[in-house]
Amino acid sequence: RPHRTELYEDPPSGCWPIVYSPDYNITFMGLEKLHPFDAGKWGKVINFLKEEKLIADDLIVQAREATDEDLLVVHTRRYLNKLKWSFVVATITEIPPVAFLPNFVVQRKVLRPLRTQTGGTIMAGKLAVDRGWAINVGGGFHHCCSDKGGGFCAYADITLAIKFLFERVPGVSKATIIDLDAHQGNGHERDFMDDPRVYIMDAYNRYIYPGDGFAKRAIKRKVELEWGTEDTEYLQKVHTHVEGALNEFKPDILVYNAGTDILDGDPLGGLAISPQGIVKRDEVVFKAARRRRIPVLMVTSGGYQKRTARIIADSILNLHSLGLIHSQLAARGAAHPSLEQMVRDSAKDLGNLSLQ
Numbered sequence: 001r002p003h004r005t006e007l008y009e010d011p012p013s014g015c016w017p018i019v020y021s022p023d024y025n026i027t028f029m030g031l032e033k034l035h036p037f038d039a040g041k042w043g044k045v046i047n048f049l050k051e052e053k054l055i056a057d058d059l060i061v062q063a064r065e066a067t068d069e070d071l072l073v074v075h076t077r078r079y080l081n082k083l084k085w086s087f088v089v090a091t092i093t094e095i096p097p098v099a100f101l102p103n104f105v106v107q108r109k110v111l112r113p114l115r116t117q118t119g120g121t122i123m124a125g126k127l128a129v130d131r132g133w134a135i136n137v138g139g140g141f142h143h144c145c146s147d148k149g150g151g152f153c154a155y156a157d158i159t160l161a162i163k164f165l166f167e168r169v170p171g172v173s174k175a176t177i178i179d180l181d182a183h184q185g186n187g188h189e190r191d192f193m194d195d196p197r198v199y200i201m202d203a204y205n206r207y208i209y210p211g212d213g214f215a216k217r218a219i220k221r222k223v224e225l226e227w228g229t230e231d232t233e234y235l236q237k238v239h240t241h242v243e244g245a246l247n248e249f250k251p252d253i254l255v256y257n258a259g260t261d262i263l264d265g266d267p268l269g270g271l272a273i274s275p276q277g278i279v280k281r282d283e284v285v286f287k288a289a290r291r292r293r294i295p296v297l298m299v300t301s302g303g304y305q306k307r308t309a310r311i312i313a314d315s316i317l318n319l320h321s322l323g324l325i326h327s328q329l330a331a332r333g334a335a336h337p338s339l340e341q342m343v344r345d346s347a348k349d350l351g352n353l354s355l356q
Contacts, residue, residue, distance in 0.1 A: 002167050003069050007122045010130075011061040016327045017127040017134035018055060018316075019120040020046050021063040024138045028109040041309040042117075042138045042300070048313030054320060059327075061127065063120030063136070065112060066155070070122065073167070074159045074191065079147045083111060083154065092149035111154060114141070118157040121299055125161035128297040129169055129253060133286070133325050135316065140257045140301025142185035143210060151183065151209060152302075158255055159191040161297060162198065165253055173197060176251035176294075178242060178285060181259025181301040182269030183208060186215035193218045199249040201241055205229075205270045221245050227270050231277035234262070238281055242288045254289050254296045258282055260303030260311055268304050275311045282315045286324040 026039035038044075049055045071080060082088045086106045090099035098106055117138035127134035141153030149155070158177060165172040177192075179185035179202040189212070192198040203223035216222065221241050225234070246254075260278055261269035273281070282298075289296045300312055319325045 005067070005070055005122075005164075006064055007066065007070060007119050008126050008164070008168060011123075011127070014059065015061045016055055016059050017061065017124065017131045018049075018059075018137065019061045019063050019124045019127070019134065020137040021116050021120065023065070023116040024063070024113055024120070026110060026113045028105075038304065038306055038308065041303065041312075044309035045137050045300070045312045045316075048310060049316060052313070052317055054317060061123060063116050063123060063138075065116045066119040066122060066160070070119065070160070071115070071155060073163050074146050074156050076147045079149075083107075083149075088149075089154065092144075092154050093152055114154045117141075118155040118160060121157035121161045121297070122164050124297050124299070125165050125253065125255075126169060128295040129165065129172060131295075133296045133298070135298045135300075135325070137300060137312075140181065140259060140299035141187065142179060142181060142257055142301060143183070143187045145187040145190040148190075150187075153187060156187050156191060158185075158188045158257065158299065162188075162192075162253070162255060166197065172252040174249070174251045175199070175253045175255060176201070176245060176249060177255045177257065178245065179203070179257040179259075180238065180262070180281060180285070181257050182261040182266065182271050183259070183302060184210055184212060184215065185257060186210045186212035189215035189218035199245065199251065201245040203238060203241065208268065208270055220249070225271060228272045230272050231274055231280075234271070234273055235277060235280055235284065239284050242285055246288055246292055246294065250292070251294060254285075254294045256282075256285050256289075256296055256298045257301045258285075258298050258312075258315075259301035260308040261301075263303065263305060263308060263311065266304050268302070275307070275314065278311050279315045279318050283318060283322065283324065286319055290324055 024042040087099040120136040121139035124134035124136040139157045143151035144153035144156040162175045176199045184204045201221035202219045206224035262271040262273040264272040
């Protein structure tokens with residue numbers, strides 16, 4: 001029997017399925033600046049959306065911190081105990097001075113924000129099934145698996161969200177992960193290695209971290225990109241493979257890891273996609289899901305430049321302006337496009353891609 005969790009309590013009905021908490025942001029004596037990650041980017045995304053009058057504070061679903069009991073749905077007790085050692089957390093977050101801090105400080109200032117983002121992803125999973133879509137403004141810790149963290153990822157939020165759905169939501173028994181962060185998503189790949197219920201598509205720079213050959217065996221659709229890949233080639237590949245993935249396997253939920261570290265100039269990603277290319281990429285994924293009536297859970301994952309927050313916000317605004325996300329969209333029902341509209345959209349998509 002699944003344990004009771006506050007993460008699955010229904011939020012107020014007027015809320016958008018956009019999940020966030022001010023607790024997401026990591027601010028601690030400037031230590032967060034030692035990692036290229038913009039540790040306040042999540043709050044900036046929300047501020048841009050508020051400036052554009054898309055949302056207000058009382059319309060956002062407030063993320064709650066995942067408890068130990070929640071985390072144990074995937075993580076081993078041994079792994080969670082290891083996080084009580086500051087040097088382990090320093091290694092995972094790639095911020096060496098964290099090793100010298102008392103662990104209660106590390107728990108509060110570093111791990112609690114990550115646990116809250118993880119709770120946000122789990123919450124967004126249920127919201128996506130209920131509403132047709134949900135966006136966790138944080139999360140996407142795709143290098144963490146049940147018993148090992150790394151690459152700034154201390155909790156396996158993608159695995160957790162999917163396992164929670166499988167265990168608690170009737171009718172959800174198959175999931176597709178589309179991972180378009182610049183890095184290979186080796187965490188969820190290791191967790192779902194031999195699980196036929198989960199289909200993984202992963203497009204990443206083949207030359208960078210983590211280069212996890214074992215985890216690659218879990219990828220059903222592997223799109224290995226070269227250094228400096230640009231918009232035209234990238235969008236064409238994403239379109240082809242997203243369509244192929246969703247034609248090959250019909251999931252009950254699509255988890256979309258929408259990393260912005262593919263942006264040109266990102267110090268860790270090594271790709272060369274424009275801001276407009278990122279907005280278009282997200283549109284391609286949401287359109288493909290919408291046509292097939294598959295609920296989408298989007299997480300924001302990596303992105304290591306100051307301008308990524310603005311791009312994430314622009315992408316969400318674009319999805320809204322196209323009617324791909326909507327405050328009152330029902331997951332299963334009249335809000336879905338007619339067959340005729342779907343055919344029209346499909347033709348238009350292909351036209352747009354060939355024009356680029």
